Amino acid sequence: MKEIKVNLEKNSYEVIVGTGLLNHKYLEVLKGKEVLLVIDESIPLKFKDLITEELSNLSSNFHTLQISASEENKSWTTLDKIHSKLIEERYSRDCYLLGLGGGITCDITGFAAATYQRGVKFILFPSTLLSQVDASVGGKTAINHPDGKNMIGAFHQPLKVLADVDLLDSLPEIEVCNGLSEVIKHALIRDKEYFDWLEMNMASIISLKPDVLEHTITRSIEIKAEVVSEDEKENGIRKILNFGHTFGHAIEVYGEFKEFSHGQSVAIGMLMAMELSKIEEGFPQEDIDRAKELINIANPNISLINTFDYKKLMENMSVDKKRSGNKLIFIVLNKIGQAKIKTDIEESGIVKAIQSLF
Ligand SMILES: NC(=O)c1ccc[n+]([C@@H]2O[C@H](COP(=O)([O-])OP(=O)(O)OC[C@H]3O[C@@H](n4cnc5c(N)ncnc54)[C@H](O)[C@@H]3O)[C@@H](O)[C@H]2O)c1
Ligand SMILES: [Zn+2]
Numbered sequence: 001m002k003e004i005k006v007n008l009e010k011n012s013y014e015v016i017v018g019t020g021l022l023n024h025k026y027l028e029v030l031k032g033k034e035v036l037l038v039i040d041e042s043i044p045l046k047f048k049d050l051i052t053e054e055l056s057n058l059s060s061n062f063h064t065l066q067i068s069a070s071e072e073n074k075s076w077t078t079l080d081k082i083h084s085k086l087i088e089e090r091y092s093r094d095c096y097l098l099g100l101g102g103g104i105t106c107d108i109t110g111f112a113a114a115t116y117q118r119g120v121k122f123i124l125f126p127s128t129l130l131s132q133v134d135a136s137v138g139g140k141t142a143i144n145h146p147d148g149k150n151m152i153g154a155f156h157q158p159l160k161v162l163a164d165v166d167l168l169d170s171l172p173e174i175e176v177c178n179g180l181s182e183v184i185k186h187a188l189i190r191d192k193e194y195f196d197w198l199e200m201n202m203a204s205i206i207s208l209k210p211d212v213l214e215h216t217i218t219r220s221i222e223i224k225a226e227v228v229s230e231d232e233k234e235n236g237i238r239k240i241l242n243f244g245h246t247f248g249h250a251i252e253v254y255g256e257f258k259e260f261s262h263g264q265s266v267a268i269g270m271l272m273a274m275e276l277s278k279i280e281e282g283f284p285q286e287d288i289d290r291a292k293e294l295i296n297i298a299n300p301n302i303s304l305i306n307t308f309d310y311k312k313l314m315e316n317m318s319v320d321k322k323r324s325g326n327k328l329i330f331i332v333l334n335k336i337g338q339a340k341i342k343t344d345i346e347e348s349g350i351v352k353a354i355q356s357l358f
Pocket of ligand 2: 134182245262266
């Protein structure tokens with residue numbers, strides 16, 4: 001078991017990575033409290049029963065709300081269901097929300113907690129690799145707007161995050177691949193040694209080898225926690241966590257959130273961002289080749305994609321949040337492990353980066 005501290009000015013908290021975390025010991029803080037569990041319907045029954053039993057024994061007012069996780073359902077309608085349940089069951093400002101599911105469940109539970117009665121506490125049990133290494137840590141909460149992903153949201157930090165590796169056993173391989181995009185992102189922007197280690201261990205991660213998986217989740221969370229601790233509200237350095245995401249979000253919109261998952265979009269987005277890094281910063285081709293190989297092992301399906309209408313992609317980028325005034329923000333790499341924020345990029349370079357992939 002590993003504990004990682006997210007150090008913040010106010011409300012610092014711990015992320016625990018390990019196995020057997022869905023039990024009493026870690027939920028003690030909920031004793032005698034009002035608790036609403038927001039749970040993804042894909043969570044296997046054995047975990048659902050386990051947590052339900054623990055919480056029924058601990059809590060003074062316990063209810064469960066099951067949600068069906070999809071980008072379409074990361075919406076006002078689902079948020080309204082959570083708020084309505086809280087109001088219907090007369091939850092006070094002292095209540096706790098508990099999210100058990102992937103990034104969608106974590107983001108929406110966090111946003112429901114941020115907005116119910118001007119903000120209540122919440123705890124997360126991320127259940128996908130992506131949500132364990134990324135979405136559950138850092139306090140970004142949101143829902144989608146039909147015209148833009150994560151457009152409505154708030155910064156609201158959880159009280160605790162419990163990343164139980166056992167939960168990943170039932171995860172479809174494609175979802176493991178999705179999470180690996182963020183893992184590779186963490187190494188590329190911040191830690192060359194971790195990148196080298198990932199190259200050696202990628203096959204074991206994909207096959208969910210427990211010790212390798214636990215190290216991956218821990219190191220990725222450490223990197224995210226370090227960056228978030230330096231810049232909680234994303235005024236500066238935290239933007240580097242968006243590496244590959246300016247392109248990636250545009251790709252998600254391009255595929256109407258159905259054709260490409262977040263992880264696949266970020267994988268393609270990182271390939272484009274590395275081409276841009278080569279143009280802008282002289283990021284070495286040798287590093288592109290290594291990163292490309294790793295990304296392709298983690299996400300083999302993306303090599304089947306053979307074209308993008310660059311004009312449409314550019315248009316999608318212009319509504320993205322990752323902008324400063326009228327300028328798009330791009331994260332580029334100088335070398336593996338070292339990222340830089342750039343806003344003054346020529347359109348021709350962006351087009352070239354998109355086109356160079358095909
Ligand atoms: N807040 C942040 O900082 C942040 C960071 C990265 C991503 N995100 C958000 O996270 C979302 C993507 O997260 P995700 O990939 O976890 O998506 P998700 O929540 O949709 O989960 C992916 C799929 O796996 C299923 N699932 C979840 N846990 C499972 C389990 N243990 N066993 C079997 N199936 C399971 C879900 O039902 C879903 O079908 C996006 O909306 C993205 O915007 C947020
Ligand atoms: Zn992401």
